[in-house]
Amino acid sequence: MPTPLSETTILLVKASAPALAIHGTAITKAMYARLFQDAHIKELFNHSNQGEGGSQVHALAAAILAYAQNIDNLAPVVPVVERIAHKHIGYHILPEHYPFVATALLAAIEEVLGDAATPDLINAWGEAYWFLADLLKEREADIRKNLEAQVGGWNGWRPFVIAEKRPESSVITTFILKPADGGHVVRQKPGQYLTFRFTTPDGSQVKRNYSISCSPNDDHYRISVKREATGAGGSRFLHDIAQVGDAVEATPPAGDFFLPEEPVRPVILLSAGVGLTPMVSMVEAIGADYPDVQAHYVHAALNSSTHAMDRHVRSIAKDHGRISVATFYSEPAVTDAAGLTHDYDGFISVDWLKLNTPFTTGDFYLCGPKPFLKSLVTGLWMAGVEPERIHFEFFGPADELLAA
Numbered sequence: 001m002p003t004p005l006s007e008t009t010i011l012l013v014k015a016s017a018p019a020l021a022i023h024g025t026a027i028t029k030a031m032y033a034r035l036f037q038d039a040h041i042k043e044l045f046n047h048s049n050q051g052e053g054g055s056q057v058h059a060l061a062a063a064i065l066a067y068a069q070n071i072d073n074l075a076p077v078v079p080v081v082e083r084i085a086h087k088h089i090g091y092h093i094l095p096e097h098y099p100f101v102a103t104a105l106l107a108a109i110e111e112v113l114g115d116a117a118t119p120d121l122i123n124a125w126g127e128a129y130w131f132l133a134d135l136l137k138e139r140e141a142d143i144r145k146n147l148e149a150q151v152g153g154w155n156g157w158r159p160f161v162i163a164e165k166r167p168e169s170s171v172i173t174t175f176i177l178k179p180a181d182g183g184h185v186v187r188q189k190p191g192q193y194l195t196f197r198f199t200t201p202d203g204s205q206v207k208r209n210y211s212i213s214c215s216p217n218d219d220h221y222r223i224s225v226k227r228e229a230t231g232a233g234g235s236r237f238l239h240d241i242a243q244v245g246d247a248v249e250a251t252p253p254a255g256d257f258f259l260p261e262e263p264v265r266p267v268i269l270l271s272a273g274v275g276l277t278p279m280v281s282m283v284e285a286i287g288a289d290y291p292d293v294q295a296h297y298v299h300a301a302l303n304s305s306t307h308a309m310d311r312h313v314r315s316i317a318k319d320h321g322r323i324s325v326a327t328f329y330s331e332p333a334v335t336d337a338a339g340l341t342h343d344y345d346g347f348i349s350v351d352w353l354k355l356n357t358p359f360t361t362g363d364f365y366l367c368g369p370k371p372f373l374k375s376l377v378t379g380l381w382m383a384g385v386e387p388e389r390i391h392f393e394f395f396g397p398a399d400e401l402l403a404a
Helices: 007-015 017-035 055-069 075-090 095-116 119-149 234-240 273-289 310-320 350-356 370-382 399-403
Strands: 158-167 172-179 193-199 205-211 221-226 247-250 267-272 295-301 323-329 363-367 390-393
Touching: 007 017, 007 055, 007 119, 017 055, 017 095, 055 075, 075 119, 075 193, 095 119, 172 234, 193 234, 205 221, 205 234, 205 273, 221 234, 221 273, 267 273, 273 295, 273 310, 273 323, 273 363, 295 310, 310 323, 350 370, 363 370, 370 390
Parallel strands: 267 295, 267 363, 295 323, 363 390
Antiparallel strands: 158 172, 158 247, 172 221, 193 205, 193 247
């Protein structure tokens, strides 16, 4: 455990919160500009979230502000530390990278706040930064040690071969990945993700997180990826260029969103679009390992052409006997009909969940686009669901979701 923060540091950092509320985004923009002058630091990041107005800039500003506001009571920060630690495992952030961030952050505070950034304030923020950094490094070391101790475990980037590639819908394709060395894979916790590093034909490097869509096993991982029409091209690389036999690199499974080893409450799995991937991993695990667990798989898609893995999920539910499946189409095709191709027209709502799931006793797991998550996470909370029963995964800076 790091040395506790001094009282002077706590007072100075907390007093800087109003300035951070005004200038936080300018500080994080300046910080990233300094960081990315170093090529080996720049390549650590997922740059789809960077740039002018990038969501990561705003997310980090919100996180720094929250840290300042809670510096005298860090209990609310602990879940965020856990999430960041797993992201660092995914992107292979190491202890030697932390000093670069410290230098860039403190210089950015000085640059933006000017005369208000007194030597005492900079020293206080330096102490506060290293306190948090040491917490993260300790947690990351524990996660890495645990992963490496397991059968099939590894640290850093490992080559995988695409053993199978098959379409699941008009927009989602599944990839079966096996280690290039012929060894085992570490069993993920159902719901966790892999972080991939691709080199695209133009020579640029792309890093992306994709949820594992199969239940834990020793042999392989399965990811099911939506082809995005725009962006830096991780999904388009996999869909349009990568072929069976090609190699990709991945770090070990990570993420603080997963099914507990022994579920003690009913499980309600809510997803939209390609957000179904961690839910399929969970429902496979429930089907195989938890015969007594009551589960509800509730999924939203545009229509039957974009809906993936429905037959597979319903087969698992039928064999298990205590899993129910409900699907919603928001834009049904002319050949779609509620009761035949899907269960309901429209969107998943809190009112529907109240009537059709163990609303007051179950654990809710959510994954999907930001509007879907923001609506339902907020809606569940406002309807009285305790925060400890609401679990969600979101790929990208989750500033708005955390605020909700």
